Amino acid sequence: MATLQALKQRHLRTLSDDLDLSETDSNALFRDSKRIHSPTKVHSSFSPIKTVLRAWGLFVGFMALLVLITYQIHYTLPTPVHEPSNPVTGQVQFSEANVRKVVRHLSEDIGYRVVGTEQELETKKYLIKELMQLKDDARIARLRKQDEAAVAAAAAGTAKERQTDLAWPNFDMWVQVGDGSHRFDFMSKVVMKMYTNMTNIIVRLSCGPECDQNSVLLNSHYDTTLGSPGAVDDALGVGVMMEIIRVMSQRPAATKNSIVFLFNGGEESLQDASHSFITAHELKDQVRAVVNLEACGTTGPEILFQANSRAMIDAYGTVPYPHGTVLANDLFATGLILSDTDFRQFVDHGNLTGLDMAVYKNSYLYHTHLDLDSYMEAGLPQHMGENTLALATYLTEKADLVGLEPTTSIVFFDVFGQFFVSYSWSTALRMHLVVGGFALLSMVTGASRPSFRATVSIFISFLAALVLPNFSVILLQSLGKPMQWFSHEWLSCLLFGPTALAGMFLVQYLFHDKKASTGANELSTLSAVQAFYTICLGLASYTGFASSYVFALYSFSSTISLFFNQRRVSEAKKDGLEATRVDYAAYFVGALMPTAYFSFVCFSLLDIFIPLTGRIGVDAPVDHIVAVLTGFITFVFCPPVLAFAHRFGATMLKKMVIFLLVAHVAILFTTSVFISPYNELHPKRVFAQHLRNLTSGESMMYIAHADPGPFYDSYVSDLEELFSTKSVFRSPGNNPGDWNAIYPFNQFLESYVIDTTPYIKSQTLNQTIANSIRPLTDYIHQSPRLVAEKVSYNSETGYRQLTVLCTHPGHIWTVASFDAHLVSWSLSSSEPFPRPSHYVIRHVGGHISDGWRLDLEYKAASIDDKLTIELTAMETEGFGRDEERELVGSGDIGVMRKILANRPPWVALTYFGTTVSRFQL
Secondary structure: HHHHHHHHHHHHHHHHHHOOOOOHEEEEEEEEHOOOOHHHHHHHHHOOOHHHHHHHHHHHHHHHHHHHHHHHHHHHHOOOOOOOEEEOOOOOOOOOOHHHHHHHHHHHOOOOOOOOHHHHHHHHHHHHHHHHHHHHHHHHHHHHHHHHHHHHHHHOOOOOOOOOHHHHHHHHHEEEEEEEEEEEEEEEEEEEEEEEEEEEEEEEEEEHHHHHHOOEEEEEEOOOOOOOOHHHHHHHHHHHHHHHHHHHHOOOOOOEEEEEEEEOOOOOOOHHHHHHHHHOOOOOOHHHEEEEEEEEEEEEEEEEEEEHHHHHHHHHHHOOOEEEEEEHHHHHHHHOOOOOOOHHHHHHHHHHHHEEEEEEHHHHOOOOOOOHHHOOOOOHHHHHHHHHHHHHHHHHOOOOOOOOOOOOEEEEEEOOOEEEEEEHHHHHHHHHHHHHHHHHHHHHHHOOOOHHHHHHHHHHHHHHHHHHHHHHHHHHHHOOOOOOOOOOOOHHHHHHHHHHHHHHHHHHHOOOOOOOOHHHHHHHHHHHHHHHHHHHHHHHHHHHHHHHHHHHHHHHHHHHHHHHHHHHHHHHHHHOOOOOOOOOHHHHHHHHHHHHHHHHHHHHHHHHHHHHHHOOOOOOOHHHHHHHHHHHHHHOOOOOHHHHHOOOOOHHHHHHHHHHHHHHHHHHHHHHHHOOOOOOOEEEEEEEEEEEEEEOOOEEEEEEOOOOOOOHHHHHHHHHHHHHOOEEEEEEOOOOOOOHHHHHHHHHEEEEEEEHHHHHHHOOOHHHHHHHOOOHHHHHOOOOOEEEEEEEEEOOOOOEOOOEEEEOOOOEEEEEEEEEEEEEOOOOOOOOOOOOEEEEEEEEEEEOEEEEEEEEEEOOOOOOOOOOEEEEEEEEOOOOOOOOOOOHHHHHOHHHHHHHHOOOOOOEEEEEEEOOOOOOO
């Protein structure tokens, strides 16, 4: 019997060598072979492919299970509440149904609420009416509860006095209409903003004068951008605030701080209304902190993505559904996210600390005609509402709002949306020292054995993961398939993940030590992974990178895995078995925390970045950006996988590289045939501007796009056929003023221009216009005008002074651009540049605002050295309604309506009409 056992063991060792298996797999085979009576049965039961597939299948299945669980947690929203009060307790409660009533009315009944339009005025009237109704409802509810209390007291035979009005919140309301100016730096451009008749609606709930000295501000905006009805951005925020007012006004008043609700009427016009409030309203000096409600998506939970004080971050820890991380805070601070919110005005001009929260998932519909209530996910208003109500309750009842200090030295994150963690940077450093010391201890005790060779291989594998997917981009672009991943966030992982993984494994194959056993290769690589993340932790801690807590998690998990492995190896030796260097279960231990946590974070990364690529400009290398992002995701998704790749030896590692590359090519060609980058719910953003140049006499339709995906062949060529006119390409670099109406966003657009004069002449019933040789712009009445008044010249200083008066009846969003060496102006927000510069001054006015004035003083050669100003003015027609400004006497032609009627379902169109003129003043 002993001889037979020896033969079996020698046979299995031979098989292990042939398969290049690790020692654990050899031991597993040896243990299982006790049930086998002949060597031939061993061969038939344990083939190389079965062994590899079994090991990889279990490990990949484990990771897939983690992804599925975290996916379910990540995207689960609370059940919507429909009743305004709890049917059991009778207590007033937050109701999603009430929020949706507001959202539907604003986005569907009123529609596009662009500053300066009739819809903006209609929105203001609606909000004032509804808020006055809420005030009246609060009074009635208070009286009813007081009567109920009195009846209960009488029935009990007591002499309790009626509750006084002081037990209930005061409901104060203001409507602010203001003028002002501010400098707005955005996307490497400087815009000087002027605004007139900008409206804010303000409500304050408080317990009286003792509470009013310290207030928390809750902000949202009721205006919309061009081309969008703004259901989630930001009618949702408005509806949430109105529902919180209803709830808080019908319950006893908080006794510590008051709360101010700001319904601001001009965020999309570059944050004019919030600037007006924080610089001019009578309550501005009482506000100590701010909570801003925003949106750039339509689904999923809202995220805390900006926070700048410890007290406010701690306050966020009281919400029932926390979702926020300093990772988002750090990411937003880099400027990579091309967006901004009113939070900037409150911080810059009010020196406030606070929280900036936004809905961000499915931002394909953000700022498009599809931002509708029907696409807002069920449970989203409840999620944002209950979180915001919890914040409002805590900040008014318990928080100390005096002396809040701005800081970025805070680490915070949610743990799978279940609870919230925050601590100071000094605490983080101490924790990082402990994690680093723990890793060092594993090396001292021999649990971790990183070799220089293996450690270098990890760094090179990281670089390979970032670089190799870019070759896939080259292949896709050679096939004429840019942005192939755009319509599905997960598709980027499918397209670029295999090449990233192949690159990582190829490096490991090249660095595989042929002189060492597979177990030794595994252990040194797993130890090197630990060393890699520990080094990253040290560097991030040294630079003060708050998001370094992620590196701490990865380093700690790797160390735990190595200690676990050391214990398993010791137990195996006690059993008298030949022990492997890395136990199979150690990989599961090492993958559990990093893979689960990063899966949760990864959903957010993809949800933010993939839709963002559709609006960051035609010159942005979005395919390469997504390829690098996917490579990064692949590398950090499961740290132990690099060590696991060595488990079956160099030969099997080489085969896996080949398999991944073949699979990648198959996936790439399959998706190229069957998947389009755009569809109705993942549209391409297109901009249409019917521009009438009053100086040159041209009438032109500008068609532009904001991403490098397919455009001319798929859309512009159809428009050429529609108008029977060939388009002309216009690059943004050579024609920077083409889209001044939406400056500074115009820098991301490139245009194709179609002359609309032939179409208008062929369609009009007015033969005078049809046969006229005069420019069609001569038939435009009430065009914007600039005139100069109070012109003077100081020969001693060489300064020329003038007052510029602008009139623009029926137009909004005027933009004046000019070149000059200004020495002074009437804008109080900032000083002119100290050198000759190009200036862009945008003016926005609430309904109705038909003019503005500006005093200028600049260096000039003489009094006749006039200033050349180009004025672009946006027409008020359109914006979601079937209206269009026609030439006087031309009849109903509808150039823009023709484009809208022929818009493909995969195009999201932002459209407007403009006039452009040059004036010598």
